Amino acid sequence: MQSKDETSVESNEHTALKCVIDIDTSTAPAAEQFDLYRSWHANLVDITLLREKFKAFAARERVWQLGNLVLLSVSYPGTGYRRRWSNKKNPVFDHWCLTVPRRLVVGTEVVGRLRWRCLAVPHEDESEDDGFLSLLLPRDFAFSQPFDLAIRPEMAAFIADYILLLHRSLPDRTERDVEYITTATTSLLAACITPSRNQIFEAEGPIDAVIMARANKIIAEQLSDPDLSPDKLCRALNVSRSRLYRIFEPAGGISSYIRRQRLLRTRDILSDDIDKRSISAIAEEWGFMDASAFSRTFRREFGMTPKVAREMGWRRLKHLRTAPEQAPVNVGSLPLNALLMKNYLAGHFNSTF
Template identity: 45%
Template structure:
């Protein structure tokens, strides 16, 4: 998935505006050439890394897109390719000696559905490897072999580590477009620490990787909560079993947002809020509240007002959404709701 070895990690130079949004190191698309030439261009992207060949004798077109992010001494790539299968084989003498974490992705899922990713793999470009692409899109993280924790010729990724690394790669993929140049050294350091903890576990490596590991768990937990928000079984103990983490770990991760129970309750309150301001939803307030687990009307009304500053009936009557109708009672209260609305 890469056409050049990663560059050494550097701090933002004087010529680089650290506040500018991070840009792709490489972005290219096969649409720049005629359809009959598109697969050949796609093949050339991987020169010096791997041999790529089509499974069909003729490929009338091969619309593909590649974006590459330079993260210090790491390189992160997203490849979007059509459904046409193609072969991939490592070269006997590649131009670069790197490990590569590879995550197959499907096409973008329908709105509201979870992304069903493929099995995470770790390969060295210098090791023999051949496969047929089974997914259309791919994420790949290229890691230089000279990092201190990658000196071994054989590295196995255990299932627990696969889960962490898969979630982290998805989180990184979503986060990169919003990063600034100044964030690169911190992201590179956090990613390297996480890789060390997952690929060569030790007490020191795990301690260094605690923050990115917890960020990955928090990301997976928030997606699990969103998926099961209407499930009456959704509670801290159920979430621990679903995520495979201890209660103490879960509580520590959710502590900055008020705790896991508070987080679940807040997300459910937001669901009721969205329904209340929807003019096409004519259900009663109590029916909406019960859908999201609030069975006692007075308790629900009290929690809603504490969270958003107005009662459920006022929210419905005023068509209130977000913080547009927050009443100016005091600055801290308004700021709190604004921060909640943006989080």
């Protein structure tokens, strides 16, 4: 006789993988459809039409959550309007975005070249396609250069092909497959994406990748330890200072990497409306003893002061949470903005989704 846990696992293995968001513009009047489409990405990019007058803008967006990765499919076939999009001046998210444009030519799909950018830095581009696929990755993915990636042309084509194949395979996948898809995708992209200014010899790459993974685990476990230092890491990893510094050079150096992780932790705590401690007390907990210096460093990293980050985080959290007397929110009805924020808050707060 099977236990409840065994029955749950078996059921999960046969549950078809479903997209968590499936929305289209058909619910809006024709003249308002583009504005509705633009609102889906309001916290990610600013989108404008280079031709103002249009009869309609039929678009559909579907999103799949694959662990900490998000695959986005957007189609607006035959709209014929050239669009300009740019990253937000005060970004909420700092994900990597790998995008594959798609066009229909005489009924045949033609795939464009892979585009990539970090949502946290200024970027502007134009496009006139029939849709696109985007894979959104955490900014700290694969110890990459903070704001830029160096992808060889042949690897860019390979990644574009993989994203297309991944998208086409999703109808045949189950919820149980998500763990394996995430692991396989992360490993493949880590092998294809090399940090900018990466001077590591190709032969040492796999070994250094293991060292970085071990270092990241130690840093995560000991982040609140005031004695956490490059020297302590070297002893724990049994590597020289020069090698550790070289491995983390693309991330701005080991000290910068640790400082950024601590800043990210303070940002998480500031977004928690349950934690009422002062900003200076939170900063001190994570090794920032000088409140003024912390505020300057925080603003340089995230483009806003800790006070503003706290206010924005609390407002956003209050908006996303469902009041006890309300029915649970249907994730399938949420726009991409809310899904990414939900992922960001996952593990830190008990929101109702």
